[in-house]
Amino acid sequence: MHQISRRHEERAGDSAGDRAGGWAGGRPGGRAGAVALLLAGALLLTACGGGDSGSEGTRGVTSDTRKGQGSTGSGQPAPDAAASEKGRAAAPTGEDGDTGRPETVAPDYLSTFALDVDTASYGYARRILGDGRLPTPEDVRPEEFVNSFRQGYERPKGPGFSVNVDGARIATGKGGGGGTGASDWSLLRVGLATEVAPSTAERPPAALTFVVDISGSMAETGRLDLVRKSLDILTDELRDDDSIALVTFSDEAETRLPMTRVKGNRNRIKGAVREMRPAQSTNVEAGITLGYEKSVDGHREGATNRVVLLSDALANTGDTEAEGILKKIDSARREYGITLFGVGVGSDYGDAFMEQLTNKGDGNTTYVGDAEQARKVFVGQLPAHLEIRARDAKAQVAFDRKTVKQFRLIGYENRKVADEDFRDDSVDGGEVGPGHTVTALYAVRLREGASGTVAKATVRWLDPRTRKPREETGTVRTEAVKGSLWGGENDRLQVAAVAAYFADDLRGGELPGAPGLSELASRADGLAEATEDSAVRKLATAIGQADRLRGGAGTGGGPEPSEGEIG
Numbered sequence: 001m002h003q004i005s006r007r008h009e010e011r012a013g014d015s016a017g018d019r020a021g022g023w024a025g026g027r028p029g030g031r032a033g034a035v036a037l038l039l040a041g042a043l044l045l046t047a048c049g050g051g052d053s054g055s056e057g058t059r060g061v062t063s064d065t066r067k068g069q070g071s072t073g074s075g076q077p078a079p080d081a082a083a084s085e086k087g088r089a090a091a092p093t094g095e096d097g098d099t100g101r102p103e104t105v106a107p108d109y110l111s112t113f114a115l116d117v118d119t120a121s122y123g124y125a126r127r128i129l130g131d132g133r134l135p136t137p138e139d140v141r142p143e144e145f146v147n148s149f150r151q152g153y154e155r156p157k158g159p160g161f162s163v164n165v166d167g168a169r170i171a172t173g174k175g176g177g178g179g180t181g182a183s184d185w186s187l188l189r190v191g192l193a194t195e196v197a198p199s200t201a202e203r204p205p206a207a208l209t210f211v212v213d214i215s216g217s218m219a220e221t222g223r224l225d226l227v228r229k230s231l232d233i234l235t236d237e238l239r240d241d242d243s244i245a246l247v248t249f250s251d252e253a254e255t256r257l258p259m260t261r262v263k264g265n266r267n268r269i270k271g272a273v274r275e276m277r278p279a280q281s282t283n284v285e286a287g288i289t290l291g292y293e294k295s296v297d298g299h300r301e302g303a304t305n306r307v308v309l310l311s312d313a314l315a316n317t318g319d320t321e322a323e324g325i326l327k328k329i330d331s332a333r334r335e336y337g338i339t340l341f342g343v344g345v346g347s348d349y350g351d352a353f354m355e356q357l358t359n360k361g362d363g364n365t366t367y368v369g370d371a372e373q374a375r376k377v378f379v380g381q382l383p384a385h386l387e388i389r390a391r392d393a394k395a396q397v398a399f400d401r402k403t404v405k406q407f408r409l410i411g412y413e414n415r416k417v418a419d420e421d422f423r424d425d426s427v428d429g430g431e432v433g434p435g436h437t438v439t440a441l442y443a444v445r446l447r448e449g450a451s452g453t454v455a456k457a458t459v460r461w462l463d464p465r466t467r468k469p470r471e472e473t474g475t476v477r478t479e480a481v482k483g484s485l486w487g488g489e490n491d492r493l494q495v496a497a498v499a500a501y502f503a504d505d506l507r508g509g510e511l512p513g514a515p516g517l518s519e520l521a522s523r524a525d526g527l528a529e530a531t532e533d534s535a536v537r538k539l540a541t542a543i544g545q546a547d548r549l550r551g552g553a554g555t556g557g558g559p560e561p562s563e564g565e566i567g
Contacts, residue, residue, distance in 0.1 A: 107564020
C-alpha cells in the first residue's frame with residue numbers, strides 16, 4: 001500500500017478560529033480586540049473600494065471570467081477584498097513602536113469557504129424525524145439542507161462555473177420569532193453551477209472500488225439489504241467499459257472482487273454482491289485502506305477512479321479517527337487522483353465521521369434511507385456525476401462596507417477558509433462534478449438608504465486535468481435585494497430560505513427574521529404546490545414532523561450585533 005504523509009494544509013475553519021464565535025469579526029487582532037474597541041467607541045470605518053456595477057435587472061448580476069493567476073503560495077484575497085484593508089485605522093505609535101493600547105482593527109468584510117455539495121445531513125435528518133426523533137444539533141449542517149434542492153441557476157456553456165447572485169428583503173414573518181431588527185435584513189443567495197452532466201454514453205469510463213461495511217450493525221433493515229439492492233441496480237446502469245472492485249470489512253477487510261470490467265461480468269458482480277453477509281465489528285480503517293490498495297491496483301488512465309464507501313460509519317475497531325485513516329491513503333489519493341464518495345445508511349449513523357472522511361478525501365457524501373433514495377443516488381446521480389469538473393474549489397464574497405453593515409454566512413462552519421488563503425492553491429477546497437450546484441445563503445443588513453454594490457462573489461478552482469487555476473465572478477447591487485422574499489416570484493429562492501431556516505431552527509440558531517416551524521411548514525406546502533416538486537413536499541412533511549415533536553414551539557429573537565461579520 002502507498003503510505004502517506006499528512007497533507008500539509010488544514011481546512012480553513014481551523015486557521016480562522018478567531019472568528020468562530022461571538023458577533024464582531026476581524027482579521028489580525030481577532031474578535032476580542034474588535035469587541036474591546038467597539039465598547040470603547042474607538043472603531044473607525046472608511047468606505048470600501050468601489051465595487052463593480054451589476055445589471056439593473058431582477059438578478060442584479062454581472063459575470064466575468066479571468067484566467068487563473070497561478071498559485072501564489074502565500075495566497076491572497078479576491079481583488080475587491082483588498083480594498084477593505086484600507087478601512088483599518090492605524091493607531092499612532094511611540095518611539096518604541098508601542099501604542100500602549102490595542103491595535104485598531106476594522107470589521108472583516110470578507111467571507112471565504114470551500115465549496116460543498118454534500119447532502120447527507122438533510123437526508124439523515126429526514127430519516128430521524130420519520131422515526132419520531134429530533135436530530136442532534138451537531139448533525140445539522142444548513143448548507144447541506146439548502147443544497148438538497150434544485151435552484152434553477154443559469155449554467156455555463158462549457159467547463160467551469162456560472163456565478164449567480166440575487167436576494168430579497170426578509171421582513172419579519174407573521175407569528176414567528178422575527179428577532180431584533182429583522183425587517184432591516186435581506187437574504188443574499190450566491191449560487192454556483194457547473195455545466196449539465198453529460199449523458200452516460202459521453203462521460204469517461206469509471207473504475208469504481210466499492211468498500212462495503214458488513215459489520216453487525218449493518219444487519220438492521222435498511223442497511224446492508226439496501227446496499228445490496230443499490231449495487232445490483234448500479235451494475236445494470238454502468239457501461240460495458242466501466243470497472244468495479246468490491247471490498248468488504250467488519251473486524252478485518254476482504255477483497256470480494258478485484259477490479260473487473262463490467263462487460264461480460266454483470267452476473268459475476270451481482271453474485272459477489274449477493275454473498276455479502278453481516279459479520280462483527282466496524283473497522284473502517286481496514287476497509288478504506290484495502291479499498292485504496294485495490295483502486296491503485298486497478299487504476300485506469302483516462303478513467304474516473306473513485307472509492308465508494310457504503311457504511312453506517314459507526315467505527316469501533318482499528319483507527320476510529322478520520323485524520324489517522326486518511327494518513328494511510330494520502331499518497332495514493334494524491335498521486336492517482338482517487339476521490340472518496342461516502343454513502344451513509346442506517347437510523348444510527350456516524351454523520352460527522354463520514355463527512356470528515358469525504359471532506360478531506362477530495363469527495364462528497366450523501367445519505368440513503370430507503371429504496372427511492374437509493375435509486376435516485378445510484379441511478380439518477382452517481383453514473384452521470386462520476387467525473388470531477390473542479391478541484392479545490394473555493395468561494396470568496398467581498399461585501400462593500402459602503403452599503404453593508406452586517407452579514408452572516410448561514411452554515412459552512414467547518415468549510416471556512418482563511419481569507420488570505422483564497423488563492424493559495426495548496427489549501428484544500430471542495431471537489432465539484434458536472435451538473436452540480438452549490439448555494440451559499442447570507443443574512444445581510446444594509447445600511448440605511450444604501451445604494452450601489454452589495455457584494456462581489458468570486459469562485460476559484462483548479463482544472464482537474466491541467467491543475468491550472470481559473471476564476472469566475474458575479475456582482476449584485478442593492479436594487480436586486482430590496483424585493484420581498486415571501487410571496488415574491490422567485491420560488492426557488494424561497495425554497496432555499498425555508499430549508500436554511502429549518503436547519504437553523506433544528507440546531508437552535510437565531511437567524512434574523514426566522515419564522516416559527518408551523519409557518520415554515522405552511523410556506524413549504526405552498527411552495528410544493530407552486531413548484532410541483534416532490535422534494536419540496538417532503539421538506540414540508542419533515543418540518544411538520546419537527547413542529548409536532550417540538551409541541552408547536554417557535555423561535556425567539558437574539559442579541560443585536562453591531563458591525564461587520566457575524567459569527
